Amino acid sequence: MSDISTSTPLLRVDGLCKSYGSTRVVDGVSFAIAPGECLGVIGPNGAGKTTTIRMCLGLTVPDAGSIDYRMPGAGGPLSMPRDALAIKRHLGVVSQFDTLDPDFNCAENLRVYGRYFGIARAVLDQRIPQLLEFSALGHKAGAKPAELSGGMKRRLSLARALVNAPSLLLLDEPTTGLDPQARHLMWERLQRLVQGGTSILLTTHFMDEAERLCARLIVLDHGRKIAEGAPRALIAEHLEREVVEVYGAGAQALQHDARLARLAERVEVSGETVFFYTRDAHPLLDALLERPDLRTLHRPANLEDLFLKLTGRQIREDA
């Protein structure tokens, strides 16, 4: 966090609010992204992630708050939504759903998109093969989106978002719906971009994705920011170090076992599984040896545990 206060942030969002009717979708959210940083926004469905991104893109006008950009090469501070078009010159966007042009092949998709930024033909001639190569689509330059797999389409969307060499990438759930291989390839490319100095604002509800890619996270719930920090630091701050999951017939009864409860700092139940959160799992695991009929899983606490602790275990289907 200290690097944010010392260097000028690329994007600073302050006190952002948005209501639809009587529902407050975003309620006083503030955050900043330093140059070269990958910031993750996580939260359950309906937490206000997409609305926040839309406001940062100038597609939705906030009721209150400020969104200020300081892009290298943009000549001075710019503010959304007033300077929307000037800001978009320096942004790359991968939206939740692909908006690729079905009538154009991969190379044409990049060229047509580059023209919207007013990029010269000679620059595009040089950049398009590089972008196709980067997104592992070099062999698919002549293929139309309908001929591509889900992962390829997402990578083409990423390549398209990079056509203007943006200072900041906004990615709204970039790997939703992809198989593990495609997700890993996408992550690898995004990591390369961060290493190359591109800043990224990413929304996701895959905790492994957030943990892997993001230097810092903010957690949104019901439109409010409820936590902020580096993934490991957040876990250390909010959670016990270790988790023992116990499941199988009769596992649920363990939550009322006073002897086991003493060995854990916190006990939670989700469906058929009992979660014991503890600083040291060994006494608990020894005690559970008496119940060989139950299956146990011993693991370090992760971001998913944090997420569930902060936002609760109930299903959100109101998004």
Add this chain to the structure above:
Amino acid sequence: MSERMRPPSLWRPPELSRAWWPVFLRNLLVWRKLAIPSLVGNIAEPLMWLVAFGYGMGALVGHIAVDGTPVPYILFLASGSICMSAMNAASFEALYSAFSRMHVQKTWEGIMNTPVGLDSVLLAELLWAGFKALFTVTAILLVMLALGISHAPKLLVAWPVLLCVGVMFSAIALIFNALAKGYDFFTYYFTLVLTPQMFLSGVFFPREQLPPLVHALSDWLPLTNAVELVRPLFMDRWPEHALRHGLVLVATTTVAFWVALALTRRRFKA
């Protein structure tokens, strides 16, 4: 810092720039891939109307008086139906095709993440549908020239006028595009808005045949004003009330585009 923000008015003036051009070019590039089949579709039907009605009915009707001058029925029909073709081509493009790009393919959403605003996208669609109308009209004009229906030098003036007619109907259609929830909605537009104009604007028969009240109403139909401008040019004469009809075209286009823009902004909450 956090002053209360007020969403800008939907009716604010259009923010227009040269940004419409790459969007227009995009549509042109897609169309280029399908131009030949679409050419056949665009001109086959109007030509069938023209040949079947013009020569078939023309043989029965003979000549029709336009402002006191008798003209062959086929010339009367050709000069009216070419306006109808401009109307249909522009409307089809600004409804079905624009709706595909806006709603189904989400092409507009992709574009709006670039320095091209919604206003420029809509302007590009307006001009694109006008261009499609001009293309259809040009093909039909060439066939009419080949058939010797008219060789009037003033056809050169009719050509840009027909472009304006296309742009006008595209502006009107974009209003309904902004309101549409699905393609079905456009059927109403074609049967309730365009078909009546086809029959009330003097395309197939002189408006003098209409009952007085309907005749007076038909003065204000966009297609009537288009026909009144184009028909004399086919007869190598200047339209009698060129300024009035021209103003109706310009005013209708301006008002319709403004309304379409406001409704499209509302649709995108921009």
